[in-house]
Amino acid sequence: MTDTLPEADSLARVVLHSEVQQFYARHMQLLDAGRADEWALTFTEDGVFAPEHRPEPVTGRAALTAAVAGAHAALVEQGEVRRHWHGMLDVTQNDDGTVAVRCYALIVGTPLGGETRVVMSCVCEDLLVREDGELKVKHRRVTKDGVAAPV
């Protein structure tokens, strides 16, 4: 038991860490539900989603919405549910007010009537910014495990 409040600096870090966790929870639940418009609003207007294993990054909310709507429709067609998990969040508050996160991502898939399996393991590096008090993804780099040789 203690009567001493933690330092303001510690508390600011904890608030940010919790906020990032809650942001990702909502962000991923929107993605997996195929709520493409709402998901795109968790990026900045010019937000970039850059998977290293794809030829081109997806840039801007319209393109992000279209990409997710298309991918979700294809999964529904196949009868497959996907769940994106983010974990092991290393959160850094930058001096310019932006937030850097490096974390792991696990994508779990289940076909209708079938077995659940791990579809993919990735590293996700996000640059988050604040707009009207809310966190948004400005840039996301995703590196899929198994694509490049480990070093």
Place this chain on the structure above:
Amino acid sequence: MTDTLPEADSLARVVLHSEVQQFYARHMQLLDAGRADEWALTFTEDGVFAPEHRPEPVTGRAALTAAVAGAHAALVEQGEVRRHWHGMLDVTQNDDGTVAVRCYALIVGTPLGGETRVVMSCVCEDLLVREDGELKVKHRRVTKDGVAAPV
């Protein structure tokens, strides 16, 4: 670095978020250890566990205890260990003091001398209430991936 304390409202949210995470950690460790009585105490006396893929919900601590004790005995008989992970917690404090959580659940299983696999992926929707200061599950709805066609 900052000298300014975060707002009381932010801090209250963070305390709740952390508390829910710790609650689930203990709750799931009790479940996986087969400590059925202690696990049932993390529900309210009239707590409901409603998996959509089962014909009936399990209602009340006595029934919850019996269900978990039976399931655990069957797993021990098979030599199988299960681990329940909750993640991507979207936590909402309701105006009436109850707490709504929508999160993902992953169940991982390992047979004696065998390979670990993902047994099940679910969405878990909990209504938590506070009794004598402690969080308890009043109602849990679990939707197992792969049972219904995705939409």
Place this chain on the structure above:
Amino acid sequence: MTDTLPEADSLARVVLHSEVQQFYARHMQLLDAGRADEWALTFTEDGVFAPEHRPEPVTGRAALTAAVAGAHAALVEQGEVRRHWHGMLDVTQNDDGTVAVRCYALIVGTPLGGETRVVMSCVCEDLLVREDGELKVKHRRVTKDGVAAPV
């Protein structure tokens, strides 16, 4: 909305819980990147890593560094990437200032050009201590699922 600050005691618990999560994120990212020296510095000088399924514990930073450097080199040789996830953290602040954590660990592996799979599920029991303000692992006991019969 609230104007009342949470109690100092609640805030201290939340700060610790968040700090442990961030500690593990950095700790595991160092491990999986094969940054053996930096990883060993997240243990105390005499830190012990005791997997129940190995004949001997690994003791002290030099031995910890060597063990991880060797394991990482072998994985690179095989073209395999591993990701260590810690979850379901049950964090206890002990009266002597040390911190006990019991949590689940999931190790996910992906071979070059191959499929991701769950390699291992474990229970991890850590004793953390503070040195110059930073958390360090003093003792880690790891129990691998599937080795002993469940009880």
